[in-house]
Amino acid sequence: MDFRGGQGDVGDPGEESLSELLRSWRRRLDPRTFPGLPVRGRRGRGLTHSDVARLAGVSARWYGSLEQGREAGYSADFLDRVSAVLRLSRAERQALYLRAVGRPPALAAVPAVDAAAEMDATLQHFIDNQAPDPAVVTDLAWNMVGHNKAAELWLPGAVQMGNQMRWTFLSSEAREQLVCWERDWARPYLGQIRYERANHPKDEALRRLEHDILEGSPDARRIWDRREMVDHGDGALRRLKVRYHRGREVAVRTVALRPARSDMLRVTVLMEDGHEAIGR
The missing domain is CATH 1.10.260.40 (lambda repressor-like DNA-binding domains)
Known part of the structure; x- marks a missing residue:
């Protein structure tokens, strides 16, 4: 070369x-x-x-x-x-x-930043404008550093826990609200965690997240052994059954993106997909 x-x-x-x-x-x-x-x-x-x-x-x-x-x-x-x-x-x-x-x-060589400090009024305004669809901003370890009002209404448990992945794997209500929990949510989410761990092997928050999820969820340990990697969830079609919709099943399309100014933040919007048939 x-x-x-x-x-x-x-x-x-x-x-x-x-x-x-x-x-x-x-x-x-x-x-x-x-x-x-x-x-x-x-x-x-x-x-x-x-x-x-x-x-x-x-x-x-x-x-x-x-x-x-x-x-x-x-x-x-x-x-x-x-x-x-x-x-x-x-x-x-x-x-x-x-x-x-x-x-x-390597991504791991990028200096660490305070993700919460990267969350500013402009980014908050952006996710507020995604309403009525729920939108959250998370750091590298999926800690929520920002969310809009729709996220509080759709997924109050996740917002209260403050971490998207911990809620998914360590909350009993997540099993009820995330339809096809293992196939559509748990497997791709664990694949994303494994991908970020591979790219940021020295990040302590990611290490703790992996440890806590695998220690707290036997199902997560079983799925983890598949050794799947997923770089992002953008475009994924998934289903929710949340109290905000009175238990009605709702299809959502995931939009995932990163602000160009930071490798440590990700924005996730769950866009309601009215064209998808529900109740298959």
């Missing part, structure tokens, strides 16, 4: 080589903002090739091989140090990984 690439057309990001990107990223930085970095006698703007190597704690030769686009066994630690030195955005860091090692950075 050759990561050097051609020069390409000016302004075409798909054709920019790794060398071009790294040179541009280091030249936009002011060396005076790096404590301890000598600045006297400099002729040009930005960081030099040697500056980046020094700040990243590697030899100039090793960093040079990266900037020259040479294929080598670059570690995630090395690439993350270069990303930090060059003050790359999340999108730029991903571009660095793709060109240097041919894959995006």
Whole structure:
């Protein structure tokens, strides 16, 4: 695999080589903002090739091989140090990984954030506008950090418990209200938990969620042994039988999405699907 690439057309990001990107990223930085970095006698703007190597704690030769686009066994630690030195955005860091090692950075390497702090008035306004359909905002471990009024009316037990997955597996009412509980809800939900655990193996909240569900639900332990993985539930058709609808069975289509500004939040809307026949 050759990561050097051609020069390409000016302004075409798909054709920019790794060398071009790294040179541009280091030249936009002011060396005076790096404590301890000598600045006297400099002729040009930005960081030099040697500056980046020094700040990243590697030899100039090793960093040079990266900037020259040479294929080598670059570690995630090395690439993350270069990303930090060059003050790359999340999108730029991903571009660095793709060109240097041919894959995006692991999700587990993304710095942890306070998901509750990411829940702001704009996002709350968005989910409020999903009414009359219930909508919730959850963090990586499915703790509810936001919900609309319809969610309180449809699923008060889940909102009160404050965690979508814990309610599904550890509440007796969930078995009654989530129609076809094992096939349509438990299996895909456990598949999502396994998927997030694989991508965030060091996340303590996810680890506790898995432990508590498997300890508290024999059915969950049995299903867990299937080792299924599901990345999301977007588009799934499921059925509910909740008190808000006086026990009438209601079909819902799941809409799942993530705000572009955060990998730690997910928005889930249960859109009532009036076209689906009920009572099959």
